[in-house]
Amino acid sequence: MADWLKEELTLREDHTWRAKPGCKIFVADRGALRLDYPEDWVVIPGENSINFHDRQPPDDDIHMEVSIMRLPSIDWSGLPLRDLIPAAIQGDARDIRWRGEIQEGRNGDVEIAWLESMFIDRQQNEREARTRLCLARSGNIQPIITMEYWPEDMARATKAWDDALGSLELGMYIEDPTKGYTLH
Secondary structure, X not given: OOXXXXXXXXXXXXXXXXXXXXXXXXXEHHHOEEEEEEXXXXXXXXXXXXXXXXXXXXXXOEEEEEEEEEOOOOOOOOOOHHHOHHHHHOOOOOEEXXXXXXXXXXXXXXXXXXXXXXXXEHHHOOEEXXXXXXXXXXXXXXXXXXXXXXXXXXXXXXXXXXXXXXXXEEOOOOOOOOOOOOOO
């Protein structure tokens, strides 16, 4: 996902897109990934990811980042995502003070595992911060979703996180993005 093209389309009157109230919909690669995010957040493409900020950086307090990996088309059911979380956080050079328990769930056919940690942000005067890392998978699509925020922003961060993971769909490719999903 190195090259991003932002395209805003006029939706047809009979479109089937639905976001939670207060949210917008983000779709990557014509439906490889779809999630809701707060409607007033700023979306900024990165080199290999998409960044969602509660405000324009550097004045942001919450930052969520999404990247997508495409896996070989094999049966991944024998490799639970919870077993991949330790490898995903290995090498984190931040001053981690605690890690929570790995949370697991499903959203339709999407397998989800995530972990929250607390660290001391050395660049912000030794300030306590939180970080979350999520691995999700459906078929051969496996996104990594991360979020960083300050403890005082936990309620807003948790709502944005829950909305994103609760709306997460993978591999639902869309023929006509101005219409949305169509049932044949």
